[in-house]
Amino acid sequence: MAYTEEELKKELETKEYEYGFYTDIESDTFPKGLNEGIVRAISKKKNEPEWMTEWRLEAFRVWEKLEEPEWANVHYEKPDFQAISYYSAPKSADPNKSLDEVDPDLLEMYRKLGISVDEQKRLQNVAVDIVVDSVSVATTFKKTLAEKGIIFMPISEAIQEYPELVKKYMGTVVPTTDNFYAALNSAVFTDGSFCYIPKGVRCPMELSTYFRINEGGTGQFERTLVIADESSYVSYLEGCTAPSRDENQLHAAVVELIALDNAEIKYSTVQNWYPGNSEGKGGVYNFVTKRGLCEKNAKISWTQVETGSAVTWKYPSCILKGDNSVGEFYSIAVTNNFQQADTGTKMIHLGKNTKSTIISKGISAGQSQNSYRGLVQVNSRAENARNFSQCDSLLMGNLCGAHTFPYIEAKNKSAQIEHEATTSKIGEDQIFYCNQRGIDTEKAIALIVNGFSKEVLNKLPMEFAVEAQKLLEISLEGSVG
Amino acid sequence: MLEIKDLHASIEDKKILNGINLVVNAGEVHAIMGPNGSGKSTLASVIAGKEEFEIKKGSLALDGEDLEELDPEERAHKGIFLSFQYPVEIPGVSVTNFMKTAINASRKARGLEDMPANQMLKLIREKSEMLEIDRKFLSRSLNEGFSGGEKKRNEIFQMAMLEPKLAILDETDSGLDIDALRIVANGVNKLRGKDNAIIVITHYQRLLEYIVPDFVHVLHDGKIVKSGNKELALELEEKGYDWIKQETVV
Numbered sequence: 061m062a063y064t065e066e067e068l069k070k071e072l073e074t075k076e077y078e079y080g081f082y083t084d085i086e087s088d089t090f091p092k093g094l095n096e097g098i099v100r101a102i103s104k105k106k107n108e109p110e111w112m113t114e115w116r117l118e119a120f121r122v123w124e125k126l127e128e129p130e131w132a133n134v135h136y137e138k139p140d141f142q143a144i145s146y147y148s149a150p151k152s153a154d155p156n157k158s159l160d161e162v163d164p165d166l167l168e169m170y171r172k173l174g175i176s177v178d179e180q181k182r183l184q185n186v187a188v189d190i191v192v193d194s195v196s197v198a199t200t201f202k203k204t205l206a207e208k209g210i211i212f213m214p215i216s217e218a219i220q221e222y223p224e225l226v227k228k229y230m231g232t233v234v235p236t237t238d239n240f241y242a243a244l245n246s247a248v249f250t251d252g253s254f255c256y257i258p259k260g261v262r263c264p265m266e267l268s269t270y271f272r273i274n275e276g277g278t279g280q281f282e283r284t285l286v287i288a289d290e291s292s293y294v295s296y297l298e299g300c301t302a303p304s305r306d307e308n309q310l311h312a313a314v315v316e317l318i319a320l321d322n323a324e325i326k327y328s329t330v331q332n333w334y335p336g337n338s339e340g341k342g343g344v345y346n347f348v349t350k351r352g353l354c355e356k357n358a359k360i361s362w363t364q365v366e367t368g369s370a371v372t373w374k375y376p377s378c379i380l381k382g383d384n385s386v387g388e389f390y391s392i393a394v395t396n397n398f399q400q401a402d403t404g405t406k407m408i409h410l411g412k413n414t415k416s417t418i419i420s421k422g423i424s425a426g427q428s429q430n431s432y433r434g435l436v437q438v439n440s441r442a443e444n445a446r447n448f449s450q451c452d453s454l455l456m457g458n459l460c461g462a463h464t465f466p467y468i469e470a471k472n473k474s475a476q477i478e479h480e481a482t483t484s485k486i487g488e489d490q491i492f493y494c495n496q497r498g499i500d501t502e503k504a505i506a507l508i509v510n511g512f513s514k515e516v517l518n519k520l521p522m523e524f525a526v527e528a529q530k531l532l533e534i535s536l537e538g539s540v541g
Numbered sequence: 542m543l544e545i546k547d548l549h550a551s552i553e554d555k556k557i558l559n560g561i562n563l564v565v566n567a568g569e570v571h572a573i574m575g576p577n578g579s580g581k582s583t584l585a586s587v588i589a590g591k592e593e594f595e596i597k598k599g600s601l602a603l604d605g606e607d608l609e610e611l612d613p614e615e616r617a618h619k620g621i622f623l624s625f626q627y628p629v630e631i632p633g634v635s636v637t638n639f640m641k642t643a644i645n646a647s648r649k650a651r652g653l654e655d656m657p658a659n660q661m662l663k664l665i666r667e668k669s670e671m672l673e674i675d676r677k678f679l680s681r682s683l684n685e686g687f688s689g690g691e692k693k694r695n696e697i698f699q700m701a702m703l704e705p706k707l708a709i710l711d712e713t714d715s716g717l718d719i720d721a722l723r724i725v726a727n728g729v730n731k732l733r734g735k736d737n738a739i740i741v742i743t744h745y746q747r748l749l750e751y752i753v754p755d756f757v758h759v760l761h762d763g764k765i766v767k768s769g770n771k772e773l774a775l776e777l778e779e780k781g782y783d784w785i786k787q788e789t790v791v
Contacts, residue, residue, distance in 0.1 A: 487629070488592075488593075489629050490629050490631060492591055492592075492613060493625065493628065493629045493631075494631075494643075495590075495612065495613035495614045495617070496589050496590075496613050496614075496616075496617055496622075496623050496625075497617060497639070497643035497646075497699065497703070498614050498617035498618050498643050498644075498646040498647040498650065498703070499614060499642055499643055499646045500612075500614045500646065501614075503642065503646060507631070507634055507638075507639070507642060508631055508634070510633070510634070511631055511632055511633025511634035511682070511683075512632060512633055513633070514633040514634075515633070
């Protein structure tokens with residue numbers, strides 16, 4: 061029998077999470093709860109210098125005074141921040157170990173994720189900094205990068221080895237006072253990546269980090285800092301998957317990008333955290349602050365493929381401070397079952413002749429809610445600022461929702477701002493057309509969804525575009541029997 | 542090849558087909574004519590396996606195999622092709638990519654490997670030249686922003702690529718100017734062979750001047766009320782469908 065929309069929906073609802081396994085590794089976990097003592101303990105565990113401890117404590121005091129934001133179009137039970145453990149490190153982790161000595165369980169986990177380090181090594185073009193829970197366990201390609209003067213290491217190491225760089229830039233784009241989750245992250249972040257590209261250097265490979273939440277009941281607070289010095293270029297990719305857990309897990313990351321004069325940063329994300337089961341139970345809360353600063357003639361591109369998490373609250377943004385700087389945001393957000401996503405971007409035009417492009421593709425299925433929220437702000441001194449925004453929504457079935465919340469603030473008359481939006485539905489006619497040409501329903505949906513997302517998929521680095529395409533198919537289809 | 546016996550079909554309890562009998566053999570071209578609402582497109586959809594139509598009675602078989610339990614894609618794998626009256630748009634999917642996916646899906650169903658890229662390219666070049674299709678056209682999104690004529694030509698291009706056993710052309714002539722009609726008809730004629738069959742659904746005699754049928758059937762109220770050779774089409778053109786309606790009443 062051919063698929064009706066009804067059957068299709070059922071199929072989508074019963075799709076199990078592909079990466080829903082749990083690796084049993086002995087963990088070194090802090091007691092639950094958050095106070096100054098815990099913040100100090102994290103800092104001590106990391107052997108941090110005094111200034112870092114103070115920075116964290118200041119953030120903690122800010123956080124205590126802040127309220128959780130409620131303006132997003134998402135509804136969920138708020139996490140109990142005193143019921144979370146703020147530090148969890150796999151006991152076998154040791155950054156100085158060679159790969160052969162790494163816990164075979166960990167290697168097995170990478171294998172299941174399809175990111176075996178051995179394989180990654182052979183990929184040649186990809187340097188990987190893998191983060192399992194909170195501690196980096198393997199960093200490859202460090203040497204090749206070092207020859208060019210590129211620094212790519214866990215941020216905890218960078219704090220030890222390059223304190224002046226970290227001190228100079230951390231918190232300059234996303235200050236500790238920015239928002240509730242950014243303040244929380246600043247107080248308790250345990251690891252993440254640090255990247256510095258020296259003047260005039262073009263990073264010869266894609267830099268990549270895989271994040272993964274493993275320990276039940278732990279939050280993950282990654283901190284990423286990427287600095288592209290004058291006239292340099294770097295392309296960075298983060299990919300995420302998490303094992304299936306019953307309780308909601310909190311993820312509150314902060315990513316700061318700094319593109320100095322004439323520099324360019326491409327930052328791509330593939331996010332596939334556990335979205336909860338088909339009844340909407342469990343899943344990751346993904347409350348992330350990502351922001352980049354562009355100096356003169358600099359360019360920052362955010363590309364994201366978001367298929368996971370129960371609740372997403374995420375707005376990768378660009379501050380176009382320098383004249384002639386360029387900001388781009390390309391996004392595909394997929395929600396299924398009871399997932400909720402409120403995601404978009406902020407383009408803040410401060411400099412003259414600044415340009416921004418926003419392409420957002422939302423795909424909703426099941427009973428999910430998918431919102432685009434974007435701000436285009438043109439400052440009074442930003443002569444000749446230009447923006448183009450396009451927000452497209454694709455709906456599957458009758459129970460899901462797509463929402464668009466565009467905010468435009470133009471304080472300079474010379475600004476040119478364009479906004480286009482479309483909403484469409486995968487029609488039975490489209491599926492029948494494909495069926496008639498011999499393409500089954502599962503493939504037909506993949507084809508239609510990939511076609512819809514093509515403009516964004518094309519922006520991903522080649523190596524990852526194929527993976528992202530697969531991820532879209534996995535998230536929406538399941539195995540049609 | 543195709544055998545339809547006493548076929549009754551309805552949509553949402555509305556009867557549309559009321560006992561169709563039709564036998565199409567390999568090498569034959571059949572034309573099905575009839576006024577609006579007589580059930581022509583429904584017949585095409587039922588053969589292709591569109592779900593919303595329910596078969597109430599009767600049977601349809603391809604090469605002796607009952608089609609009723611087969612999914613539309615399985616029917617396609619067996620060689621049934623429908624050139625749609627209103628082809629749908631699939632944004633972001635190029636004609637080439639769509640064809641590649643379709644051909645490889647059918648090959649997979651037959652236990653074959655994907656068609657090698659160079660062979661695919663050769664096939665595309667050959668068939669697009671036959672139908673005088675500009676190569677640029679093939680990288681455009683499927684049917685998106687196509688003119689009526691381009692859509693129909695694209696349908697016949699797909700037919701040429703898939704080389705079906707049984708092709709059903711549903712009002713392929715509508716929306717075509719005379720030049721495009723000639724190109725499309727020439728393409729279809731080149732695809733005629735002793736091993737395949739074509740059913741042409743049309744309102745007008747015009748298309749049949751180019752694609753000359755072996756048999757003409759007239760459909761009225763979900764039934765074939767008259768069958769004949771190509772002369773019947775001319776007679777219809779001259780006398781109009783009222784002639785048939787009156788005759789059936791009598």
